[in-house]
Every structure is written in C-alpha cells, then in structure tokens.
Amino acid sequence: MQPILSYLRPWEFSPTVLVCCALAAAAYTRGLVLTKRTGEATGFWRPLSFFVGLGLIYIALQTYFDFLSQHMFWVHRLQHLILHHVGPFLLVLASPIGIMSRGVPRRLRERVLRPFWRNRWVQSLYSFLQNPVIAPLLFVGLIYFWLSPAIHFTVMLDEDRYRLMNWSMVVDGILFWWLMLAPRSTHGEANISYLKRILILFIVMIGQVLLGAYIFLHKSVLYDVYGICGRAWAISPMTDQQLGGLITWIPPSMMCVIALLVILRRLLHEDEATTPAHPALAGATTQKAGQYP
Template identity: 50%
Template sequence: MLSTLQFLQPWEPSLAIQLLCTLAVGLYITGLVEGYRSGHREGFWKPFAFLLGVALMYFVTQTQYDYLSQYMFFIHRIQHLVLHHMGPFLIALSAPAAVLGRGVPDSMRRHAGFLRPLLLPVRIAYRILQQPVIATVLFVGLIFFWLTPSIHFDAMLSAQRYALMNWSMAVDGLLFWWLILNRAPDGLTPQLSYGRRILILAVIMPPQSILGAYIALSRQDLFDVYAVCGRAWPVSPIVDQQIGGLVTWIPASMMSVVAAVILLSFMFREHRSRRSTPMPACSPSNPISSTTPV
C-alpha cells in the first residue's frame, strides 16, 4: 500500500494541471447533481467516459508514471497515446458541454458578459484551429514534430520543452476529438458531415502507421537521449524502441477505426430517428395531402 501511495504522488507537480483537472471534475459533478434535480439525467456511460478521460490524463502526468515516461521510450509513447488520443477521445465522446455549463455557479454566469470581449481572440483562434484541414495537419504534424530525433532529444532534457510537448499534445488532442465527435448544432465548433469526419480519420491513419512502423522496424537507436539519461528498466534500446514504435503504429491507428465505428452508429441512429418521426398532418396551412392532385 505504501508503494502504491508513493507511485500516485506527482514526480514533477504541476499546479496548472492539478487545478484544471480538479475544476473539470468539480464542475462536472456539480452539473450532474443539478441535472438530476431538474430531470436531465446523463445515465452511466457519459459520466464514466468523462471522468475516466480526465483521470487517465492526470495519471500519466501527475504520478510517478511521468518519471518512467522520461526514462523509457515506450512508456513515453503510451503517455502520449493517452494525452493525444485516449483521454481527449473519452472526454469528447461524453459530450460534457451541457453538464459543465450546469455546473457553473449562477454568480459567474451573471458576470460572464464582461468576459466576452476578452475572450474574442481565443474564440477566433479556436475557430481557425478547428478548420478541418488545419486540425488534420496539426494532429499528425505534432506527432512527427516531437518524434523528430533531434527535437525529441532537446525536449527530454529540458523541463520547459518537456512540459510544452505534453501540453501541446493534450490540447491538440482535445481540439481534434472535439471536432470529430461533436454532435452539437453548428456554432463555434464546425458541424462537419459524418462523411467528412470519417475521411479525416482515414487521412490521419497512414502517416501514424508509417511513422510507427519506421520506428519499430529500425535497427538504429533513433532516440539516444534515453541512453544518455539511463533507462528505468534493463531493456535494450532496440527493444524499447520497437515497443514504442508499435504503440505509435497500432493503438493510435486503431483509435481512428473505433472513432469511425462510433460515428457510423451516430449516423444510423439519426437516420432511424428521422424515419420514425411522423409526417405532419394535413392542415389549412399545409393543404397538400395524398388525395390532392399535384
């Protein structure tokens, strides 16, 4: 038990991450309670997905797992799989906007109008980053950027660059999967057709697979920073790199397949819902009926 508690302690505490995770969970639970009182119940799976997504992102950054990720390449790749894929995917899948909104205190809502002019640059930047082409290039490009050996070497030896790397992966993951899994009406986040979303998922798969395969099948130690710093476990550099390449290659690509299947289920559900909606009855304002010649 003592070793477990020690493992759950932060290796490099980040007040920003701790506050954001605490705020997100606090607002969500408050929103669930308010929704329960007003008859808006979320069931089990959406809250489970949201809380699990936040917990996973917290776990890989604010426990001793973060230490291991700095001294084992394949652990680092799992960390980024969580930050860029799994955690944001689960959060976006839970569609938490309404619940989080209900969790905001009334006093803050009353003063929200004063913040709108200040948030205008953020809204503009968000709208630009959510353009499909930009979002797709950025999602794949960040993976290639941080896995460029020379850049990766510098990032792993600098606390500031290491934090920037993890933050960029997490924020970009949230932006991308929010765009892909968004089911709200067209607003600040573009409402893409299901076909375009599945196309984007198909586009991001080959680059990730090629990069992961190249790393996994390479006989050269591409990331020698782990030899410089020393590995946490007695694993050979090539084996460490092969496992890390497989993590980049297979699970990351499979996330696109899982997302496409979920999108298809959304599409079929909406199609069935439209088919089951009764046709409007004939009325004076709608005089055309099956017996009226056209």
C-alpha cells in the same frame, strides 16, 4: 499500501495540472448533481467516460508514470497515447459541455466565460484550429514534430519544453476529438459533415501508421536521449524503440477505427431521427407544418 501511494505521488508536481483537473472534476460533479435534481436523466456511461478520461490524463502527468515516461521511450509513447488519444477521446465521448456549463457558478459563467468565448479573437482562433484541413495536419503534425529525433532530444532534457509538449498533446487531442465526435449542432461555424470526418480519420490513421512503422522498422537507434537519462529498466535501446514504434503504430489506428464506429452510429441515429416511420406520418407532418408556419 505505502509502495502503491508512492507511485501515485507526483514525480514533478505541477499546480497547473492539479488545478485544471480539480476544476474540471468539480464543475462536472456539481453540474451532474444539479442535472439530477431537475429529474433529467444523466445515464451511467457518460459520467464514467468523463471521469476515467480525466483520471487517465492526471495519472499520465502527475504520478510515477511521468518519471517512467522520461526514462523509457515506450512508456513515453504510452503516455502520449493517453494524453493525445484515449483521455481526450473519453472526455469528448461524455459530451460534458452542457453538464459542466451548468456546474459553473452563474456569475462566473456570465461575466467571465461567456464574454471570453464570444470574443472575436477567440472565435477566430477556434475556427482556425477546427478547420478540416488544419485540424488533422496539427493532430498528426504535432506527433511528427515532437518525435523528430533532434527535437525530441532537446525536449526530454528541458523541463519547460517537456511540459509544453505534454500540454500540447492534451489540448490538441481534445480539440481534434471534439471536431470528430461531437454532434454537428454543437460546432457552430466549425461544423463539418460526418463523411468529411470519416475521410479525415482515414488520413490521420495513415499518417500515424507510417510514423509508427518507420520507428519500429528502423535499423538504428533514433532516440539516444534515453541512454543519457538512464533507462528505468534494463532492456536494449532497440527493443525500447521497437515497443515505442508499435505503440505509435497500432493503438492510435485502433482509436481511429473506434471513432469511425462512433461517427457511423451517430450518422445512422440522426438519419433515423429525421426519417418519418411511415409515408402517412410524413404527409401528416407536412400538412401540420403548412397549417402552423
């Protein structure tokens, strides 16, 4: 057990990561308990999706995994796959806002969180980040930016920049997948149609494929910083880079395909919910609506 526990200990302890993950887990757990007390069904898969997503983000940031990501390019790409794609995807898939809101103490929710969220500047920033043009550009652009060889070299040697990079992956991942996967009614002014979401996912997928293929097929070493830091395992720099290119190329594309399936299912579900089962039912509904405006 001792070797296993040593791998689970934080490599570079971050109070911010611990507090954020702990508060999120506490709010969701309390909300889950209160929701069940009302008799409302919570299901099994959504809580599982939430806690798995949150757990993966914590592991990627606060265990020995973080050390490996600083000393192997392919592990770094796996870390960002978790932080930018898998973890946020699972969190959003759980649709946790309602449960978490219920789990936050009422005074804190009404006196702090709600006024903060309704602030004009916060709403303007949110609308900007959730713009259907800005959101995919930021989602793919951050990957390109942090993987620019010159930028990547300096980031991996600077602790503050390294943490900024990882946090930007988490926050942007949550924002993007929320825009893609959340029901349209939850977006407010940032709402976009499901067809636009499908188009955005195709564009994002192409951008990730091109970058991953470029890294994988490049004939020289792009990220020599790992040679300076010292690789955790004795593999050649080109093999390390090619593995990282494949991780940048294939799994994110698969995540986009899975997101497309989720959107199509939601689109069909909403169509079924708004389509009357029988013409006679439609007539009755229309008549009833006319009688009770």
